[in-house]
Amino acid sequence: MRSATWQEPARRPRLSPDHRHDASELGPWSSSPSSNIGLTRRRSIARLSSVRKRMGTTSARITGIACAVLFTCAALLPVHAQQEDGLKLGVLNDLSGAFADLGGKGSIIAAQMAIDDFGGSVLGKPITLVSADSQNKPDIASGIARRWFDVDKVDAILDPVPSSVALGLQELVRERKKMMIIASSGLADLTGKHCSGTTFQWAYDTSVLAKGTAATVAKSGLKNWYFLTADVAFGHSLANESKAVVTANGGKIVGEARHPYLTSDFSSFLLQAQAAQADVIALANSGTDTTNSIKQAIEFGVTSGKARLVAMLAFVTDIKSLGLERSQGLLLTESFYWDLTDETRAWSKRFAERSGGAMPSMAHAAIYSGTTHYLKAIAAAATKDAEVVAEKMRATPINDFMIQNGQARKDGRIVHDFYLFEVKAPAESKGPWDLYKLVRRIPAAEVTPPEGSTGCKL
Numbered sequence: 001m002r003s004a005t006w007q008e009p010a011r012r013p014r015l016s017p018d019h020r021h022d023a024s025e026l027g028p029w030s031s032s033p034s035s036n037i038g039l040t041r042r043r044s045i046a047r048l049s050s051v052r053k054r055m056g057t058t059s060a061r062i063t064g065i066a067c068a069v070l071f072t073c074a075a076l077l078p079v080h081a082q083q084e085d086g087l088k089l090g091v092l093n094d095l096s097g098a099f100a101d102l103g104g105k106g107s108i109i110a111a112q113m114a115i116d117d118f119g120g121s122v123l124g125k126p127i128t129l130v131s132a133d134s135q136n137k138p139d140i141a142s143g144i145a146r147r148w149f150d151v152d153k154v155d156a157i158l159d160p161v162p163s164s165v166a167l168g169l170q171e172l173v174r175e176r177k178k179m180m181i182i183a184s185s186g187l188a189d190l191t192g193k194h195c196s197g198t199t200f201q202w203a204y205d206t207s208v209l210a211k212g213t214a215a216t217v218a219k220s221g222l223k224n225w226y227f228l229t230a231d232v233a234f235g236h237s238l239a240n241e242s243k244a245v246v247t248a249n250g251g252k253i254v255g256e257a258r259h260p261y262l263t264s265d266f267s268s269f270l271l272q273a274q275a276a277q278a279d280v281i282a283l284a285n286s287g288t289d290t291t292n293s294i295k296q297a298i299e300f301g302v303t304s305g306k307a308r309l310v311a312m313l314a315f316v317t318d319i320k321s322l323g324l325e326r327s328q329g330l331l332l333t334e335s336f337y338w339d340l341t342d343e344t345r346a347w348s349k350r351f352a353e354r355s356g357g358a359m360p361s362m363a364h365a366a367i368y369s370g371t372t373h374y375l376k377a378i379a380a381a382a383t384k385d386a387e388v389v390a391e392k393m394r395a396t397p398i399n400d401f402m403i404q405n406g407q408a409r410k411d412g413r414i415v416h417d418f419y420l421f422e423v424k425a426p427a428e429s430k431g432p433w434d435l436y437k438l439v440r441r442i443p444a445a446e447v448t449p450p451e452g453s454t455g456c457k458l
Contacts, residue, residue: 089115090145092165099136101317197410211442227284228266335365339436359433410451
């Protein structure tokens, strides 16, 4: 029996992952079926290894690009943070409707003037101004304000108008602890039962107007009053405040007609007023409601008899729109007039240079005055925290071209003097904006309700 001879089995050639395979290199492993299976397996492994290498290179490139992007973003973060830390103000008023002339773009101009005059920055950070049209709709204004506060990081809202818009924003301002400076809106409840510790009503309110205009006319001997009232909260407030003043001075209310807000047809309401045989037809409305009711009263001859037309609220822009022929003799109360002093004339000239020649209303002056006082308070308090700044605003007297020795109260009312004006006759005017003559200066103490008497719970 022949003994078996052991032979070492042939070894498969060692392959590098990226080796190019051919039959000659594989030798005996290239022929049998089992060898072909092994070859297929090795080729698959080689391909996978090659793919991994390419993926590794691509991943490295992607990682490098990502790191570069992240590094660039990181380098930009301080600039972005600085922009967020700056102060942002937003004018949210009527830019195209019934109140666009008395506030509108003029309020944007006034706010920008205040920013520029302050140097354009506060606490070492830039001051930015944005604006939007409230369209006189509280829901639209509230939506804009929410976006401003929550997304755009606006710190203060300026000149919300009309009063329904301002009232709608009051709770939001209180909730977000933001600042609001009111100029064109005059609802007394904004500093009364709906007051906020970070809201200030800078130019006027319905209480002041009543004590200024209504008291003067009632004391002159005109006793029987008929009210033409806008059927909104502002109109009701202005009429009610005025009625109280009239009756306190011996007058009598003989009737009232409430008209739709922002209407164009006052004929039926004016005829009712004429039929009442009143001494005074008092207009408790504002904006285009005021100018349209005055125009139509003259057209219908309502004022041709004994009745005197009294605008409980009118701005210099309203009188300019009406013209002196229509508005001559009107009595009105305002907190500012461009031609009062050298200081008011100088500031108003600067405003007119930016506004195409139009002189400022009391709302425009109030936005400049209020914004400037706000910026000074931020600088003094070394913070833009609204509650802290509001306290500093109350602690600091107000002195500028508009207000002398003024004081901001806890309820948001600004205590300062007012002026009773009479609209000039055309022959008395010496220029396109020479519209008023001063009847008297009304001391603040005469028209300001005692603190704690307005219904404010602060």
